[in-house]
Amino acid sequence: MTETGEYDVIIVGAGFAGVHQLLNIRKLGLTVKIIEAGEDLAGTWLWNKYPGARVDSPMAIYQYSDPDLWRDWSFTELYPDWREIQAYFRYVDNKFDVKRDVLFNSRVVSAHWNDSDDRWTVTVEDGRVFQSQFISLCTGIASKYHLPELRGMESFKGEVHHSSRWPEKYHFEGKRVGVIGTGATGVQIIQEIAPIVDHLTVFQRTPNLALPMRQRKVSVEEQARLKKELYPIFYGRRYQTFSGFLYDVDPKPIADTTPEELALGFEEKWAKGGLTFWLGAYAELFSNQQFNDEAYAFWRKKVRERISDPELQEKLAPMKPPHPFGVKRPSLEQRYFEVYSQPNVTLVDISKTAIEEITPNGLKTHDGVEHKLDVLIFATGFDMVTGGITSIDIRGQDGVSIKEKWADGVQSYLGVASATYPNMFWIYGPQSPSSFSNGPSSIELTSEWIIDCIRFMKANNISSIVPTNEAQHAYSEHLNQLGSAGLWSEAKTSWYLGSNISGKKTQMLQFPGGIPAYAKLCNDSAAKGYHGFDLKRSSAST
Numbered sequence: 001m002t003e004t005g006e007y008d009v010i011i012v013g014a015g016f017a018g019v020h021q022l023l024n025i026r027k028l029g030l031t032v033k034i035i036e037a038g039e040d041l042a043g044t045w046l047w048n049k050y051p052g053a054r055v056d057s058p059m060a061i062y063q064y065s066d067p068d069l070w071r072d073w074s075f076t077e078l079y080p081d082w083r084e085i086q087a088y089f090r091y092v093d094n095k096f097d098v099k100r101d102v103l104f105n106s107r108v109v110s111a112h113w114n115d116s117d118d119r120w121t122v123t124v125e126d127g128r129v130f131q132s133q134f135i136s137l138c139t140g141i142a143s144k145y146h147l148p149e150l151r152g153m154e155s156f157k158g159e160v161h162h163s164s165r166w167p168e169k170y171h172f173e174g175k176r177v178g179v180i181g182t183g184a185t186g187v188q189i190i191q192e193i194a195p196i197v198d199h200l201t202v203f204q205r206t207p208n209l210a211l212p213m214r215q216r217k218v219s220v221e222e223q224a225r226l227k228k229e230l231y232p233i234f235y236g237r238r239y240q241t242f243s244g245f246l247y248d249v250d251p252k253p254i255a256d257t258t259p260e261e262l263a264l265g266f267e268e269k270w271a272k273g274g275l276t277f278w279l280g281a282y283a284e285l286f287s288n289q290q291f292n293d294e295a296y297a298f299w300r301k302k303v304r305e306r307i308s309d310p311e312l313q314e315k316l317a318p319m320k321p322p323h324p325f326g327v328k329r330p331s332l333e334q335r336y337f338e339v340y341s342q343p344n345v346t347l348v349d350i351s352k353t354a355i356e357e358i359t360p361n362g363l364k365t366h367d368g369v370e371h372k373l374d375v376l377i378f379a380t381g382f383d384m385v386t387g388g389i390t391s392i393d394i395r396g397q398d399g400v401s402i403k404e405k406w407a408d409g410v411q412s413y414l415g416v417a418s419a420t421y422p423n424m425f426w427i428y429g430p431q432s433p434s435s436f437s438n439g440p441s442s443i444e445l446t447s448e449w450i451i452d453c454i455r456f457m458k459a460n461n462i463s464s465i466v467p468t469n470e471a472q473h474a475y476s477e478h479l480n481q482l483g484s485a486g487l488w489s490e491a492k493t494s495w496y497l498g499s500n501i502s503g504k505k506t507q508m509l510q511f512p513g514g515i516p517a518y519a520k521l522c523n524d525s526a527a528k529g530y531h532g533f534d535l536k537r538s539s540a541s542t
């Protein structure tokens with residue numbers, strides 16, 4: 001591929017956000033190109049194809065809201081797996097010929113702004129250079145994977161896999177497999193491979209306060225009924241709830257709630273499954289420690305009923321909460337807690353016996369035990385939320401890279417743009433509702449806002465837009481205040497705060513005030529002629 005060129009808009013990344021931007025920028029009649037590091041569409045679901053990888057948002061809202069798309073598409077399960085989501089992207093491509101405007105296998109390494117002609121120069125790893133008026137960073141929250149530094153790694157004689165760089169072919173039957181990490185990905189891998197491996201050793205730092213998924217098949221007929229009666233309502237409702245799901249947090253004060261009401265509420269949310277017990281809970285779950293303890297006690301009771309061994313009960317659902325319930329993202333599980341009672345599964349608590357080193361034949365913990373392994377799986381996550389953006393050498397009006405600017409903490413206005421980086425937007429990234437929300441809900445919200453902004457600029461001969469320092473400071477302060485009002489910082493290590501990566505500034509990385517509050521801030525700015533931004537009129541019109 002030798003293509004270079006000039007575009008109105010360059011989009012980086014071909015997941016949900018990038019494809020939404022592309023389809024809608026085309027409608028403005030502008031020239032546009034997606035530059036994508038991977039070999040296909042689907043973003044997260046192109047890279048994360050480990051055993052058991054599936055979404056924990058229900059299928060009806062884990063897709064685009066465009067009726068031309070949902071009318072003819074059906075999933076087979078309530079929570080689709082990566083194969084189905086990849087198939088969905090193939091369907092979107094067939095319908096709208098997405099790929100004609102995508103350059104695959106092309107990693108953007110730098111983007112430099114030129115104030116004299118209001119354009120970005122975008123460079124790809126192999127040296128190709130592109131120019132555009134706007135760049136839209138749709139790089140995702142989980143593009144930069146994280147491997148912890150462990151002594152002896154290079155000496156290991158077996159296979160090593162990070163969950164987000166999964167090989168096409170693998171065989172775990174008859175093998176001794178180790179999994180490091182019990183976040184959402186770890187939970188999915190563990191429950192999937194435990195029945196087929198010879199032995200599974202799980203290295204757990206923090207128990208996952210996982211919730212029952214209640215997966216089920218969804219027939220085409222059931223979806224046809226939903227489409228006819230409810231899909232348009234679903235897509236409107238997404239913008240009205242805290243998290244972009246169809247259920248909402250209940251603002252009623254706990255002090256006004258009777259013990260009976262609470263007990264029945266817990267049972268009802270538990271029975272519904274999915275993330276209802278978390279994002280459909282009372283709002284005070286996130287700020288009231290005493291109430292949070294009650295929710296945790298309920299969760300612990302339900303989980304302990306599924307584990308017979310008292311030692312395992314304490315490791316997986318300890319009497320003392322490892323952190324307030326819900327301040328780290330709970331995963332959805334299908335048979336996760338039962339897996340540990342299988343004779344071929346060992347759970348090692350590395351908060352008590354830390355990993356000492358990787359050896360040629362396995363992994364040694366601090367107590368001197370060497371766990372013999374043929375395969376080592378790192379389910380150790382990502383440099384979340386900021387990593388995709390700071391991996392690119394982005395330089396704005398003052399020539400300072402965004403990585404340097406954000407070394408002491410992210411600063412943005414509306415979680416969509418940053419001062420000194422004109423005509424640069426991002427979607428589903430730092431200081432937006434991001435993973436506090438259902439992905440496609442907040443992605444479409446922000447993407448539509450950006451499209452409207454570009455339309456406004458074109459209609460009014462405005463050549464550049466950039467947040468003011470004052471507006472950025474006020475927004476970032478507002479977000480920090482919202483973050484510190486909650487229990488979030490009670491988690492020792494949390495990717496919500498960046499504290500899963502050593503040396504990264506600890507701060508609330510996402511907007512924790514809910515989608516309606518976020519949308520209001522964005523829409524108010526637009527309604528006031530993009531208040532909080534400096535707009536520069538095109539020299540051609542002066």
Ligand SMILES: Cc1cc2nc3c(=O)[nH]c(=O)nc-3n(C[C@H](O)[C@H](O)[C@H](O)COP(=O)(O)OP(=O)(O)OC[C@H]3O[C@@H](n4cnc5c(N)ncnc54)[C@H](O)[C@@H]3O)c2cc1C
Nearest residue numbers: 013015016017037043044055056057107108139140438439
């Ligand atoms: C394992 C996992 C499970 C998840 N489960 C859920 C869920 O249940 N519900 C939910 O709502 N969300 C979930 N998410 C979040 C998920 O990322 C979003 O739902 C959604 O896919 C985000 O879409 P996106 O387009 O913003 O980013 P992505 O899908 O991450 O796409 C970003 C794309 O940008 C490309 N890219 C990055 N940097 C560059 C570069 N420098 N040059 C070129 N290309 C680049 C990447 O290759 C990638 O293809 C999950 C994420 C992960 C990792």
